[in-house]
Amino acid sequence: MPLELYYFLSITAVNILLSWALYLPYRVAHLHFITVANMAISGYAAAWLVMALHVPFGCALLVGFALGGIIGFVVSLFIGDAPTFAVVIVGFTFIFISRTVIENLKAIGGAMGMFGLPNIGGNPDTHRLIIMVTLAALLLIVGFLLHRFEHSSLGRAASAVFMDKDLAASLGVDIRRLGMLLQTVSCTIAGGTGVLYGFIYKSLHLDFFTFALVGIAMTIIFVGGYATQWGAVVLAPILYGVPLLFPPAVQEWRIVIYGAALVLVLVLKPEGFITRRFVVSMESFLSGTRKKRNTLSREEI
Amino acid sequence: MKKALGALIVAALILAVVGCQQPAPKEWDIPFLNSLTGQIASIGAYLEWGADQAAKEINAAGGISGKPVKIIPVDTALDPQKGSTEMARLVKNTLVALGPVPEPVIMAAMPIAVENGMPSITATTSLEYAQKFFPWTISWFPSTQDRLAPLVTAWAKQFSDLKKVVQFVENYGPWPGMADAHTAGLTAAGVRVLDPVEVPSDAVTFAPLVVKALNEKPDGFVFVCKPGSAAKLIKELKSRGWKKMDHLLLFSSADAPDLYATGGTDLNGAEIYNYINPGIDNPRWDGFKKAYADSHNGEQPPSLSTNYYDAVYMIKDAIEKTGVTGLSGKLKAERKLIADYLQNVKGFHGIMFDWDMKDGIPTNKPTYIFKIQDGQKVLVQEVKQ
Numbered sequence: 001m002p003l004e005l006y007y008f009l010s011i012t013a014v015n016i017l018l019s020w021a022l023y024l025p026y027r028v029a030h031l032h033f034i035t036v037a038n039m040a041i042s043g044y045a046a047a048w049l050v051m052a053l054h055v056p057f058g059c060a061l062l063v064g065f066a067l068g069g070i071i072g073f074v075v076s077l078f079i080g081d082a083p084t085f086a087v088v089i090v091g092f093t094f095i096f097i098s099r100t101v102i103e104n105l106k107a108i109g110g111a112m113g114m115f116g117l118p119n120i121g122g123n124p125d126t127h128r129l130i131i132m133v134t135l136a137a138l139l140l141i142v143g144f145l146l147h148r149f150e151h152s153s154l155g156r157a158a159s160a161v162f163m164d165k166d167l168a169a170s171l172g173v174d175i176r177r178l179g180m181l182l183q184t185v186s187c188t189i190a191g192g193t194g195v196l197y198g199f200i201y202k203s204l205h206l207d208f209f210t211f212a213l214v215g216i217a218m219t220i221i222f223v224g225g226y227a228t229q230w231g232a233v234v235l236a237p238i239l240y241g242v243p244l245l246f247p248p249a250v251q252e253w254r255i256v257i258y259g260a261a262l263v264l265v266l267v268l269k270p271e272g273f274i275t276r277r278f279v280v281s282m283e284s285f286l287s288g289t290r291k292k293r294n295t296l297s298r299e300e301i
Numbered sequence: 302m303k304k305a306l307g308a309l310i311v312a313a314l315i316l317a318v319v320g321c322q323q324p325a326p327k328e329w330d331i332p333f334l335n336s337l338t339g340q341i342a343s344i345g346a347y348l349e350w351g352a353d354q355a356a357k358e359i360n361a362a363g364g365i366s367g368k369p370v371k372i373i374p375v376d377t378a379l380d381p382q383k384g385s386t387e388m389a390r391l392v393k394n395t396l397v398a399l400g401p402v403p404e405p406v407i408m409a410a411m412p413i414a415v416e417n418g419m420p421s422i423t424a425t426t427s428l429e430y431a432q433k434f435f436p437w438t439i440s441w442f443p444s445t446q447d448r449l450a451p452l453v454t455a456w457a458k459q460f461s462d463l464k465k466v467v468q469f470v471e472n473y474g475p476w477p478g479m480a481d482a483h484t485a486g487l488t489a490a491g492v493r494v495l496d497p498v499e500v501p502s503d504a505v506t507f508a509p510l511v512v513k514a515l516n517e518k519p520d521g522f523v524f525v526c527k528p529g530s531a532a533k534l535i536k537e538l539k540s541r542g543w544k545k546m547d548h549l550l551l552f553s554s555a556d557a558p559d560l561y562a563t564g565g566t567d568l569n570g571a572e573i574y575n576y577i578n579p580g581i582d583n584p585r586w587d588g589f590k591k592a593y594a595d596s597h598n599g600e601q602p603p604s605l606s607t608n609y610y611d612a613v614y615m616i617k618d619a620i621e622k623t624g625v626t627g628l629s630g631k632l633k634a635e636r637k638l639i640a641d642y643l644q645n646v647k648g649f650h651g652i653m654f655d656w657d658m659k660d661g662i663p664t665n666k667p668t669y670i671f672k673i674q675d676g677q678k679v680l681v682q683e684v685k686q
Contacts, residue, residue: 003413004389011382103472111472113408115433124416201385202412205474207405208381216382244386254378255338 006128008244010200012237013135014193018213019220019232020142021190024149025182026226027158028175029084033091033214034075037098038068038187039194040209044108046195047117047204052107057120061134061195068191072184080180099206113205117198131200138196142189146229154178216240219258223265225272228279235273326627329370331356331616332391333609334400334410334421339379344557345402347597347606348425349374352399354592355613365617366625372613377401381409392417396627397616397639399609404430404474411438418633420640422615424608427475428662439643439661441608442576445475445482452574452668453486453523455684456550460521463548465493467519469510469534471500471526479552480525487523495519500526500534511537521548528557532564539567546570547672556604561676568673572681575604578669580680581653589652601677611651619643 001009018035025032042064049055049063079090103111119127149155160168161175169175198204220239224231243254250257265272333352336345352372360369375391377384377400384406391398392413398421401410407423411434414421423431424441431440442448457463466487470480484494495517498510511534514522522538524531531551538549551560551573561568579590579601589610593602619625619642625635646658657664667685671678 003392003417004386007386007389007413011386015382100472103477111474111477112429113404113474115408201381201409203408205381205405205408208409212380240382244383244390254376 001128001132006132007200008237008241010128010131010135010196012240013139014197014200015216015220015236015240016232017135017138017142017189017193019217019224019236020146020229021186021193022217023221023226023229023232024146024186024189025087025179026221027155028161028179028182030079030082030087030179030183031084031091032087032183032186034072034094034183035091035186035190036209036211036213036217037091037094038071038190039197039213040102040206041071041098041194042067042191043194043198043204043209044102044105044114047114047198048108050118051114051116057130057199061192064195065188065192068194069184069188071191072187073180075187076180076183080183081176082179095209095211099209102206109204111206113203114198115203117202117204119202120199127199131196135196138192143229143233150229154181158182219262221272223262223272225274225276225278227271227276228274230279231272231274326368328368329365329396329620329627330373331370331613332373332375332395332398332400334375334377334384334387334391334398334406335402336379336406337374337376341379341403343559344603344605345376347593347603348402348609350593350596351602351606351608351610352613354589355610358588359613359617365620368627370613370617372399375400377406377410379403379406381405384410385413388413388421392419394629394632395419396625396632396635397421397619399424399612399616407434414438418640419636420643422609422612422643424612425605427478429475429478432661435661436640436644439658441612441663443663443666445478446485448668449479449482450486450489452670452684453483453550454490455682456572456574456670457487457490457492457521459681460548463490463492463520465495465517465519466521466523467495467514467517468497468523469500469514469526469531470497471502471530473502473527476525476552476554480523483523483525483552492521500530502527504530507533507537510534511541515541521545521550524549524551524555526555528555528560529563531555532560532568535564535571536567547572550574550670551673553604556678558600558603561673564673566675569675571673572670573673573678574668574670574684575678576666576668577602577604577607577653578667578680578683579678583653585652607652611649614651615643615646615649618646618649 021035022032045067046060046064049060050057075090079087102108108114120130121127157168157173157178160171160173161178165175197208220232220235224235246254333349335349336342337349356370356372359365364370375387377387384401388410398419400421400423401407402425404426407426407430411421415434415437418437420437423438428440428442428444431438468480468483470477480497487494498514500510524534535549547570549571551571553575556573556575590602593606594600619639623638623642625638644658644661648655648657654667656666667683669683670681672681
């Protein structure tokens with residue numbers, strides 16, 4: 001695989017996973033930016049385990065997932081049913097706290113960062129293969145789980161909470177437990193994604209996990225479509241890939257082009273490109289085709 | 302008939318040989334991975350200007366090995382994601398590159414250059430970052446400790462009443478390491494270093510930081526933070542009655558237009574150290590200053606503006622002195638030739654002074670302490686390692 005394609009695909013996959021990690025709690029109206037802090041914490045922890053303690057990458061990745069999940073769970077005990085604004089504030093605060101802690105830990109490079117993360121499997125080709133396969137598997141698993149979630153009673157409960165918390169509560173939805181579940185799963189995804197992000201670059205620097213990353217994920221979700229998981233899948237490669245094709249003269253205007261596109265989308269299509277209605281109509285189209293086939297086969301019988 | 306057939310075969314062979322030869326490049330394209338948009342776009346702009354200025358001069362003098370050189374700007378937008386993908390694209394065919402800028406992009410992109418054996422000169426970062434990617438880059442600066450400790454000792458020894466100092470430190474990349482080197486230099490001068498005051502990267506108000514620092518009752522301050530923050534801290538100090546302006550020392554990264562624009566005349570009398578001396582008098586440097594002033598409303602060249610200017614000349618030397626051809630079939634070998642040459646350059650004629658490289662590290666670059674007066678720097682002393 002050409003090197004630039006590897007970087008394009010792997011970073012796009014990371015952006016999709018991060019966007020999904022933000023999308024999931026947003027189903028109950030929680031903008032949970034703690035995910036970015038979790039990426040950093042798990043990324044640094046896994047890198048330290050691999051480099052200092054020579055823990056195999058697979059184990060370090062699992063620790064990254066677990067660490068993300070644990071932090072997400074502990075925090076969710078306090079903000080599982082908090083209003084959107086409170087969750088945003090907690091997320092921002094957590095990013096600042098984690099940055100300060102990491103900056104002051106010499107064992108993980110402090111403000112300078114961590115260099116020379118090893119090739120998984122011993123050589124660059126195997127490393128890239130393992131990263132790509134892991135990311136692809138993670139995308140499939142998380143994508144499948146999100147799809148199942150959307151079509152489950154939990155997904156419907158989340159939609160009710162998003163629309164009106166009081167109404168959802170009157171319908172018997174346990175808002176706090178639902179919020180805790182989504183926040184914990186979201187942080188678990190972010191933790192593992194952070195580990196993979198560090199190993200793509202083979203180095204870690206705190207500025208890999210800034211508010212710019214939050215901005216990327218937010219743009220992906222809100223322009224792609226915040227009401228379904230498919231918005232991120234469609235927009236992540238476009239947002240990251242298209243600017244790479246711009247000629248140098250246009251590159252300078254990239255931010256202006258982004259801004260104009262964002263304004264246009266917000267004005268013309270505030271719910272984003274991929275809407276729930278679009279997904280439902282696609283699903284009915286596909287299921288309609290399937291029904292026809294079933295009907296035909298029954299007639300044949 | 303036989304003769305004609307023989308001639309045909311010879312002609313076919315010649316054509317085959319000629320056809321198989323890869324044409325030499327018509328110009329030397331040097332990509333420059335730089336942050337041309339985003340938070341440090343203003344710095345990226347003058348780094349780019351310096352590299353372009355060198356290319357312009359070189360081309361006017363006949364180019365590199367008789368061929369023109371062109372700097373290709375590659376914007377990484379201070380984004381590790383973009384930086385790594387751009388570097389992955391470049392390592393396929395590029396002989397040698399400039400950048401990346403700054404540290405987060407260096408850390409994301411340089412491992413790709415190293416893995417693919419492509420030299421890329423990171424001329425704005427400290428040795429502590431650059432040396433992780435040796436021999437595929439070089440350091441523009443000696444080790445922070447070797448360079449800064451004697452410099453700060455020299456600054457402190459100017460004042461017999463300087464007994465206690467507080468440092469304002471922003472936790473960014475190499476800056477805490479620079480603050481550590483200052484501490485070593487101050488201690489060597491017999492100055493007590495009090496608890497540092499951390500400057501948050503996104504600080505909006507500076508009064509609490511200044512109050513905290515003044516409570517330690519220091520005789521002087523060293524500023525290791527962004528130019529705008531340093532200027533605001535100094536303004537705040539002055540507003541609280543600080544008089545000994547020469548007992549304030551700003552580190553080199555603060556020497557940027559933002560400092561002077563924000564600080565104005567409140568900076569008068571404060572001292573600042575740097576690696577270039579605008580007061581040096583030689584035709585090349587005079588030409589550089591004039592060209593910069595002409596295209597920047599009369600401004601002086603900022604501190605890092607000559608780094609990539611010199612880097613382009615260093616690449617020129619490397620290509621010409623190692624006989625690099627630029628043929629794509631020789632890419633791997635010629636990249637190695639350039640990398641090896643850059644590691645141990647002897648007597649390089651920089652725009653302001655000559656220097657040597659030993660194993661990728663400059664050995665004899667001077668540093669300077671200046672006094673700030675109405676937005677201009679007046680030389681106080683030159684400090685040699």
